[in-house]
Amino acid sequence: MTSSLIKRTGDLILGTEPRQRLRIYRSLMAASVYLICIALQGYACIIGFMHWGDAALLSSLIVLNVLFWYGMLRAGINQRFADPALTLPQILSALTVIAGAYAVTGPVHGSTLMLLALVLVFGIFNMKAPDAKLAGIYTVLLMGLTMLIKSQSEAQHYPIHLEIAHFVLVAAIVPTISSLAAQLSNLRAKLQNQKEELTQALNRIQVLATRDELTGLYNRRHMMDVLNQHQKRLTRSGHHRFCLAILDIDHFKRINDTYGHNVGDEVLRNFAQAAATVMRETDVVARWGGEEFLVLLNDTQPGAAAIGLERLREHLHNVQLAANLPDLKPTFSAGLTDYALSEPLHSCIERADRALYAAKNGGRDRVVMVDGSAHAPQTQGNGHPMAVA
């Protein structure tokens, strides 16, 4: 109850979009420092170091500044800018407010210098190197100007020798902080680059680990993972049936021997593409070995699976598998079986392999189907109706 109230209040103040929330949160964190500033001004007034009028003016400026940036961020206007965190403008406006505080805090104005450093430190984590430099230059110029004006107009609280000392302090510390911010920014950019390179390398490794380089199909190892997942799902649900088919190109060695290895590779690539195109989207085709492919036919009865393989056979008659050899029409033999619930995967694969062997022995260019439960081999292919082998 209380936690949902806290969440709702948080959502109201910060919004729900995570990146915007972080930006608003950071801005409000800086605003909390401003609030301490306002409290300190009250204290300075009470002990007689500051006029109430000056404190009220400065506090209004601070509150306006906080409200302005909060409104920009909460309304999402910041997202129209190149840096949606609006770091540089927020930092510059904070520095301006501090220069104002420096100008009105009379005998205690020296203490506001610490806030300058604090504001720049806030920006360190977000500013780009050129922005950090700009903020540094702005600070030194603005403070120098403020010190000069105040040393002339209110010499009793801003004696020139003290202002020179303050200026030296600002001119020494601010560039140091700015250059630290610039270094951090470069470090962040470097880390970002490394992260991108690592992500790319990881993607590449994933492709290498799961795909066959020649055909782009899943490789044998990854296909085993896919099959294991399917087996688990089937065991759990009990009603997602699947079939396995092992396809082997007929007399492939002759293609290599007659036309060369490159043509063999081209045929393999195009065969793989044809198989992946013709089979249903839910089916998974993998390169199982040299010129062998394993097809997982999802949610399918063996009869429908055989029709799918027949479709591939017809498709192969109509496509060209080697660009310069229109008459080269390789055929394939296939062993097909359905997975029987609770059986080990390897026994299902071995059954498909035995069926493939039967298809080869039966004369090639055909599909031999073995019923997973009955283990009775049946044959279909070459345009012949399905028959028991």
Ligand code: GH3
């Ligand atoms: P069958 O009809 O009995 O399957 O005869 P086959 O010639 O297709 O079978 P065999 O196992 O005798 O030969 C397979 C050939 O496939 C031998 C091997 O050199 C070739 N091969 C395996 N991998 C590749 C490959 O990546 N590229 C090429 N070009 N050939 C390959």
Ligand code: MG
């Ligand atoms: Mg072969």
Ligand code: MG
């Ligand atoms: Mg083979």
